[in-house]
Amino acid sequence: MTDTTHYRICPLCEACCGLEIKVKGGVVSSIKGDAQDVLSQGYICPKAVALKDLHDDPDRLRTPLIKRNGQHVAATWEEAFAEIARRLPPLQAQHGRQAVAVAVGNPTVHKYGLLTYFPRLARALGTRNVFSASSLDQVPKQLACGLMFGHWMTVPLPDITRTQLLLVIGANPLASNGSMWTVPDFRGKAKALQARGGRLVVIDPRRTETAAVADAHHFIRPGADVFLLAAMVNTLFANQWVRLGAVAEWVNGVEAVQQAVAAFTPLAVAARCGMAADTIVELTRELAHTERAAVYGRIGTCTQTFGTLASWLVDVLNALTGHLDAPGGAMFTKAAAFASNTSGASGTGRGVATGRHRSRVSGAPEVMGELPMTCLAEEIESPGADQVRALITVATNPVLSAPNGPRLAKAFESLDFMVSVDIYLNETTRHADVILPGMSPLQDDHFDVSFPQLSWRNHARYSPAVLPGEERPFEWQILLKLAAIAQGQGADLDVNALDDAQFAHEAQRQFGARAGAVIAATAHLRGPQRLLDVALRTGPYGDAFGPKPDGLTLAKVTAANACGGVDLGELQPRIPELLRTPSGKIELAPPQLLADLPRAWADLPSAAADLVIIGRRDVRSNNSWMHNLPTLAKGPFRCTALLHPADAARLQLVEGALARISSGTGSIEAQVQISTDMMPGVVSLPHGWGHGLPGAQLSLAAQRPGANLNALLDDQARDPLSGNAVLSGVAISIMALT
Numbered sequence: 086m087t088d089t090t091h092y093r094i095c096p097l098c099e100a101c102c103g104l105e106i107k108v109k110g111g112v113v114s115s116i117k118g119d120a121q122d123v124l125s126q127g128y129i130c131p132k133a134v135a136l137k138d139l140h141d142d143p144d145r146l147r148t149p150l151i152k153r154n155g156q157h158v159a160a161t162w163e164e165a166f167a168e169i170a171r172r173l174p175p176l177q178a179q180h181g182r183q184a185v186a187v188a189v190g191n192p193t194v195h196k197y198g199l200l201t202y203f204p205r206l207a208r209a210l211g212t213r214n215v216f217s218a219s220s221l222d223q224v225p226k227q228l229a230c231g232l233m234f235g236h237w238m239t240v241p242l243p244d245i246t247r248t249q250l251l252l253v254i255g256a257n258p259l260a261s262n263g264s265m266w267t268v269p270d271f272r273g274k275a276k277a278l279q280a281r282g283g284r285l286v287v288i289d290p291r292r293t294e295t296a297a298v299a300d301a302h303h304f305i306r307p308g309a310d311v312f313l314l315a316a317m318v319n320t321l322f323a324n325q326w327v328r329l330g331a332v333a334e335w336v337n338g339v340e341a342v343q344q345a346v347a348a349f350t351p352l353a354v355a356a357r358c359g360m361a362a363d364t365i366v367e368l369t370r371e372l373a374h375t376e377r378a379a380v381y382g383r384i385g386t387c388t389q390t391f392g393t394l395a396s397w398l399v400d401v402l403n404a405l406t407g408h409l410d411a412p413g414g415a416m417f418t419k420a421a422a423f424a425s426n427t428s429g430a431s432g433t434g435r436g437v438a439t440g441r442h443r444s445r446v447s448g449a450p451e452v453m454g455e456l457p458m459t460c461l462a463e464e465i466e467s468p469g470a471d472q473v474r475a476l477i478t479v480a481t482n483p484v485l486s487a488p489n490g491p492r493l494a495k496a497f498e499s500l501d502f503m504v505s506v507d508i509y510l511n512e513t514t515r516h517a518d519v520i521l522p523g524m525s526p527l528q529d530d531h532f533d534v535s536f537p538q539l540s541w542r543n544h545a546r547y548s549p550a551v552l553p554g555e556e557r558p559f560e561w562q563i564l565l566k567l568a569a570i571a572q573g574q575g576a577d578l579d580v581n582a583l584d585d586a587q588f589a590h591e592a593q594r595q596f597g598a599r600a601g602a603v604i605a606a607t608a609h610l611r612g613p614q615r616l617l618d619v620a621l622r623t624g625p626y627g628d629a630f631g632p633k634p635d636g637l638t639l640a641k642v643t644a645a646n647a648c649g650g651v652d653l654g655e656l657q658p659r660i661p662e663l664l665r666t667p668s669g670k671i672e673l674a675p676p677q678l679l680a681d682l683p684r685a686w687a688d689l690p691s692a693a694a695d696l697v698i699i700g701r702r703d704v705r706s707n708n709s710w711m712h713n714l715p716t717l718a719k720g721p722f723r724c725t726a727l728l729h730p731a732d733a734a735r736l737q738l739v740e741g742a743l744a745r746i747s748s749g750t751g752s753i754e755a756q757v758q759i760s761t762d763m764m765p766g767v768v769s770l771p772h773g774w775g776h777g778l779p780g781a782q783l784s785l786a787a788q789r790p791g792a793n794l795n796a797l798l799d800d801q802a803r804d805p806l807s808g809n810a811v812l813s814g815v816a817i818s819i820m821a822l823t
């Protein structure tokens with residue numbers, strides 16, 4: 086067997102670094118950063134080398150499992166699909182389409198076969214009960230941007246290599262390398278910003294790793310971002326610092342914003358924020374008077390009851406200070422494929438809508454075609470028409486990653502039928518009747534569908550598979566088979582033939598008289614590769630199947646794999662062409678958001694809880710699914726409850742001791758870590774832990790299971806606009822365990 090070198094996009098987090106992977110004798114011998122990679126330029130974090138651990142993990146499933154007499158036993162693919170075909174359609178026939186829910190998790194976005202074929206499964210099921218990790222994390226940002234710019238994925242992000250001031254609120258990009266912002270080697274880019282005389286300012290209830298390298302850090306009470314941001318907008322108007330810059334003629338609603346925030350003065354919000362009014366004014370002054378500046382808000386600004394308002398105000402600030410769509414400000418990428426803001430009519434569109442249906446029990450509005458993950462348990466538990474009786478999960482572990490996981494676990498146990506597409510028998514899939522494992526990421530080819538729409542630089546990269554696949558279906562084929570079964574076509578259907586038929590149908594719809602030529606030109610491809618070739622060729626840099634012969638095709642992007650991918654340049658101003666609002670303008674004052682501001686105003690006088698809890702991101706972890714990998718599991722225990730020395734003293738807690746943390750929802754035990762990095766009155770615990778539950782097969786993770794933060798969180802607490810879960814600033818008590 087010859088030694089080979091491969092170039093692969095890292096699938097472990099949103100940074101999407103380029104990896105150079107060497108294979109000797111069929112085994113991965115080294116994983117390094119790809120110095121030529123146009124996006125990451127050689128950077129990797131410690132997680133990347135764990136890709137080999139993931140591939141080699143003996144706990145990773147290689148064959149389907151079927152639960153028989155309460156035990157999961159290995160099965161053939163034929164047996165597994167036959168079991169699903171035997172049980173799922175009768176259930177649909179008896180109880181209707183809404184009786185089957187589907188839940189999809191974060192790793193899906195790193196497997197383009199799952200991402201591009203999941204919509205077919207959801208459509209085939211015909212259910213409104215679609216849930217995803219988006220409602221635990223990012224929907225507020227997407228909703229705010231959708232209302233302002235007309236599409237869910239039209240999200241401005243800091244033009245970090247040209248900015249002179251980066252204001253980071255509720256985010257820790259030094260640990261994450263960006264979220265809803267793909268920015269590998271954030272540390273290097275922040276250092277370069279400082280080296281050219283720029284400033285990094287962080288606002289966070291914890292002195293995070295990002296704050297530690299920042300020029301200034303300000304504590305803020307968890308959940309108070311909306312008040313700070315509204316006061317900063319108010320300050321802009323009060324001091325006549327508003328300037329719209331190059332986008333001025335494309336902005337609607339400036340006066341409406343001014344009126345809406347009129348009461349949110351720095352003095353009015355200071356106590357609630359835990360910040361001095363002068364500090365708020367000074368932050369605003371610096372933002373308004375720095376020519377190249379950007380505000381970036383992320384997980385902390387989203388995972389709160391005012392998540393959509395806070396996310397919106399971040400970009401209101403960017404717009405009102407002249408930094409929106411301006412070099413060095415908050416700009417938009419132009420992705421090579423799959424981006425809705427590069428397709429259809431330029432400069433106008435239908436915009437976004439929510440609430441086209443509502444959840445049955447809580448009445449939560451649909452957003453992006455999904456219902457809040459926090460509604461799933463009650464939809465299973467509550468009897469009546471359309472009660473959820475069966476569930477299909479795709480790469481998700483909500484028992485550990487969603488609020489009130491213990492309630493979800495009980496609900497899953499009560500289901501009539503559950504199928505999981507997952508590579509692990511974990512805390513969620515242990516409840517499944519059938520588990521269908523995909524291949525290791527090293528056995529799959531890959532193209533990032535979402536992240537080039539959120540990247541610090543425009544690019545196109547495609548990764549062929551590193552290692553040969555096995556004689557079993559790819560994940561896109563698994564989803565297509567499930568879709569066929571859900572439509573009553575049985576377990577024996579030829580999914581490749583189905584894929585061909587569906588592609589031909591779609592080509593006819595999209596290309597009309599040219600469909601035959603497109604089908605012929607892509608006849609050598611199948612599945613997601615074929616979709617990708619079409620998306621690249623019809624995208625903004627594509628060859629349009631002939632008329633632009635220098636344009637991109639999958640073949641060209643594949644050929645660039647060994648030299649770091651295709652660099653499509655730095656971000657360029659895109660307003661007005663990227664707008665998809667009905668008005669063709671930036672809607673700075675969407676009525677839904679203005680109507681929600683009085684809720685924030687009414688909440689302003691609320692007394693802060695004595696002690697609240699927030700999450701924490703660690704560079705060696707990402708949600709729940711990396712704790713079984715030896716490279717990442719070693720070293721100091723990371724699932725600790727961080728709190729300030731003053732809180733520790735008054736609560737008689739000592740370093741390393743075990744403490745009981747309780748909320749209105751649940752109670753957990755966690756190890757105490759005392760640190761002046763915490764704001765007094767705030768405790769931080771990372772989420773995604775709490776392994777070692779019976780029936781799961783994650784042997785390494787079970788050795789150091791950690792505590793499940795989500796067991797403390799109330800699944801009824803949501804941002805009413807987006808349905809996003811409230812994960813930050815939840816009131817707790819804590820006591821030492823002797």
Ligand code: SF4
Pocket residue numbers: 095096097098099100101102128129130131132133261262269
């Ligand atoms: S930051 Fe680390 S885990 Fe994330 S893509 Fe880069 S190497 Fe992979």
